[in-house]
Structures are given as C-alpha cells and as structure tokens.
Amino acid sequence: MINKHTISAWVNDQPGVLQRISGLFGRRGFNIDSITVGNSEEPGLSRMIIVTTGDEQTVDQIEKQLSKLIDVIKVDHLSSSDMVARELCFIKVRVEPSKRPEILGVVNTFRASVIDIGPNSLIVQVVGELYKIEAMVELLKPYGILELTRTGATAMRRGDCWMNS
Structure with a gap:
C-alpha cells in the first residue's frame, strides 16, 4: 500500500x-x-x-x-x-475591508492568526497537520489566494526516547 x-x-x-x-x-x-x-x-x-x-x-x-x-x-x-508532526503555512488572501470579519471567523476556527494586514489583503499563518492546512487553504480559495508558502513537515517521536528506533 x-x-x-x-x-x-x-x-x-x-x-x-x-x-x-x-x-x-x-x-x-x-x-x-x-x-x-x-x-x-x-x-x-x-x-x-x-x-x-x-x-x-x-x-x-x-x-x-x-x-x-x-x-x-x-x-x-x-x-x-507514534509521532508528532506539524507544518507552517503563510497564505496571502485578497480581501476587501468589508469581508475581513468573515475571513477572521475562518482564521479563528482554525486557531490560525493574521500576521499582516494590507489595504486589500491579509497574511494568515496556520500551523498544524497536513489535513488542517489543506482544509484552511480550501476555505480561503474563494476569497482569492494571492500567495502561499509552506515549510514542509517537521516531526519527532512522542515520549522520552532520543534517536530510538
């Protein structure tokens, strides 16, 4: 598989x-x-x-x-x-000031944050597992994604082990 x-x-x-x-x-x-x-x-x-x-x-x-x-x-x-994995994503979204409350609702639901506000755009930061980031991107697409960048995953085993197989 x-x-x-x-x-x-x-x-x-x-x-x-x-x-x-x-x-x-x-x-x-x-x-x-x-x-x-x-x-x-x-x-x-x-x-x-x-x-x-x-x-x-x-x-x-x-x-x-x-x-x-x-x-x-x-x-x-x-x-x-058993592991913990996360990724960081910045999403720049086109947004008129009248639509900002709507987008902020999406941002809050995902426990994301707005890290920059421009006259007609916002940059949203979201941290989480792949499915969370993908869901956030899908919800923001209708507003118009201007730019998107991702870090790739970082991960480690759960528990007390270090370099343990």
Missing part, C-alpha cells in the same frame, strides 16, 4: 550533505514530498525530516540507502510509530 512516510535523519552539519541526500533520492527514483533541515539538540548534528510517498518496501530501501551515506549518523522511520 502506498502511503506518506516521515523519516528523520541525523546528519553531520557539513556543506553538501543536503545535496548528497537529495541526489540519492533522485538517482533511485524516490520522490521527496517535503524536506526540512535544522540544528538538532546535539552540536555538530542537523536533523532532516523527509516526507516521501511509497510502499513499505520503498521506505525500507530509502532507509538502507540513507544509512550508507557517510554523513548520515542515524535514520529513523518516524511514521512507523
């Missing part, structure tokens, strides 16, 4: 690591739905969160290929266990 999978990779914080990992995906014909990279709790290590689509065999192959790269310290298939 083809599903979305979230993989965490702890990597050496070195130039070129992201390029080598994305190159591995490209050479093997694996798709990256999203990838986020940032510092981790360990100095010198970055954490990559990669969301990809495939069956269990494909994800197993991705994990094995990633583990072979020199700068990859640890690979963890997060979606194989």
Whole structure:
C-alpha cells in the first residue's frame, strides 16, 4: 500500500550533505514530498525530516540507502510509530475591508492568526497537520489566494526516547 512516510535523519552539519541526500533520492527514483533541515539538540548534528510517498518496501530501501551515506549518523522511520508532526503555512488572501470579519471567523476556527494586514489583503499563518492546512487553504480559495508558502513537515517521536528506533 502506498502511503506518506516521515523519516528523520541525523546528519553531520557539513556543506553538501543536503545535496548528497537529495541526489540519492533522485538517482533511485524516490520522490521527496517535503524536506526540512535544522540544528538538532546535539552540536555538530542537523536533523532532516523527509516526507516521501511509497510502499513499505520503498521506505525500507530509502532507509538502507540513507544509512550508507557517510554523513548520515542515524535514520529513523518516524511514521512507523507514534509521532508528532506539524507544518507552517503563510497564505496571502485578497480581501476587501468589508469581508475581513468573515475571513477572521475562518482564521479563528482554525486557531490560525493574521500576521499582516494590507489595504486589500491579509497574511494568515496556520500551523498544524497536513489535513488542517489543506482544509484552511480550501476555505480561503474563494476569497482569492494571492500567495502561499509552506515549510514542509517537521516531526519527532512522542515520549522520552532520543534517536530510538
């Protein structure tokens, strides 16, 4: 069965690591739905969160290929266990001042926030799981989305474990 999978990779914080990992995906014909990279709790290590689509065999192959790269310290298939995942999205919406209360109702329902107000537009910030962001985008489409940008998912296992498989 083809599903979305979230993989965490702890990597050496070195130039070129992201390029080598994305190159591995490209050479093997694996798709990256999203990838986020940032510092981790360990100095010198970055954490990559990669969301990809495939069956269990494909994800197993991705994990094995990633583990072979020199700068990859640890690979963890997060979606194989209980995890927390979130994404950040900014949505710039065309809005006349008379329609602002209507849009603010949508924003409040989603526990989102307005982070900028222009003469004829608003920028809405929404944080949450993929389905929440998709639902918010769908509700704002009729007003006219001028711009949209997303961070991609960030995630970690629930509980007290660190780098635990």
